[in-house]
Amino acid sequence: MQIHTPATPLTSRLRDRLATVQFRQRYRRRRHLEGPQGREICLDNKTLLNFCSNDYLGLANDPRIIAALKRGADQYGVGSGASHLVVGHSRVHQQLELALADFTQRERALVFTNGYSANMAVIRALAGEGDVVWQDCLNHASLLDGGWISRAEVRWFAHRDYHQLQQLLRDTELQSEQQHLIASDGVFSMDGDMADIASLTHIARTHNACLMIDDAHGFGVLGEQGRGSVSACEFNGEAVPVLVGTLGKAFGTAGAFVAGSDELIEWLIQSARNYIFSTAMPSAIAAATLCSLHIVQTEQWRRDHLNELIHYFSHCARQMQLPLLHSTTPIQPLLLNDSATCLRVSQALEQLGIYAAAIRPPTVPENSSRIRVTLSAAHCRSDIDKLIEALVKSIRA
Ligand SMILES: *Cc1c(COP(=O)(O)O)cnc(C)c1O
Secondary structure: OOOOOOOOHHHHHHHHHHHHHHHOOOOOOOOOEOOOOOOEEEEOOEEEEEOOOOOOOOOOOOHHHHHHHHHHHHHHOOOOOOEHHHHHOOHHHHHHHHHHHHHHOOOEEEEEOOHHHHHHHHHHHHOOOOOEEEEEOOOOHHHHHHHHHOOOEEEEEOOOOHHHHHHHHHOOOOOOOOOEEEEEEOEOOOOOOEOOHHHHHHHHHHOOOEEEEEOOOOOOOOOHHHOHHHHHOOOOOOOOOEEEEEOOOOOOOOOEEEEEOHHHHHHHHHHOHHHHOOEOOOHHHHHHHHHHHHHHHHOHHHHHHHHHHHHHHHHHHHHOOOOEOOOOOOEEEEEEEOHHHHHHHHHHHHHOOEEOOEEOOOOOOOOOEEEEEEOOOOOOHHHHHHHHHHHHHHHHO
């Protein structure tokens, strides 16, 4: 049944805004996925090679994790029923938190329903009026929003410009009770480049600032056993006291976690609004994630294969003089700048059987639209050959 709402001031205002979005080539449409994530996906009844999921290790449809989810549902049901503090915190949530603390080599970890709310919660719980939150200008939207909502002063530094950050910090005086919080992505989600954790820890130490790293794209992919960008450079909980990771990307499930000291986690439990006033992650998801965490740590071949594909793709793309950004992670963006061009290339790729989405402002800065290619351990070399061939055809068309 089609429902028609009579025009109201709200609908006409929104219609104008939507027209503007469309005019600026920024209109987004949702596609209908007919099955699981994988190297191939079925999208609107068409089978396409998938180069835009964050399922970096190919675990989103792993039979062992599916079985763990089913067992979890048999034991705990589907809904978690309440927040963690009321009656939603199960034995398997607790086990997952212990396993994540061990994985990140931190005293404790705390599970959230998603990364967006974990980031908001942490910044709001750690910074307030009079404090300063420092953000890399390419940080994820959830870090930026956490800064705004915290009521602290939000200040930016140019992307990976740690010299500028140091100078700005040097020129900023704080009252004795107040503090600096520096927040950065570990791997930047739209560029695929990495924060220089060594510089950040040095700056944080020099200026007595708290350092928070959101490693949504690093966990599972980088470091020994996939322990992420921070452990890849061997920094402990003193140098990086606040670590955030998400579970919906390389782990292939859903949710997020914060890892750090006993005091940090206890403070979040007592004060983080997104934690306190939100229904717990379903226990079955926690059970599935425990299984996935074990696979992430033990199946090194997934990272080895993924790294081989990354090298192969960037080598071929450079040889074909494609406009590839410099990245050593599975995020391999091709910078096309203009949104209309980017959409045209994405559509041409689809005609050739390849799905790689056009990423446009406001997700990326003005005039920096791109095809964000992501690679996965589920791909094979011949998939990369097909991708390169299709990219050459579509971009040069
Ligand atoms: C995806 C992402 C998030 C949000 O995590 P969700 O679990 O998807 O809400 C946070 N930070 C970064 C850097 C991300 O890429």
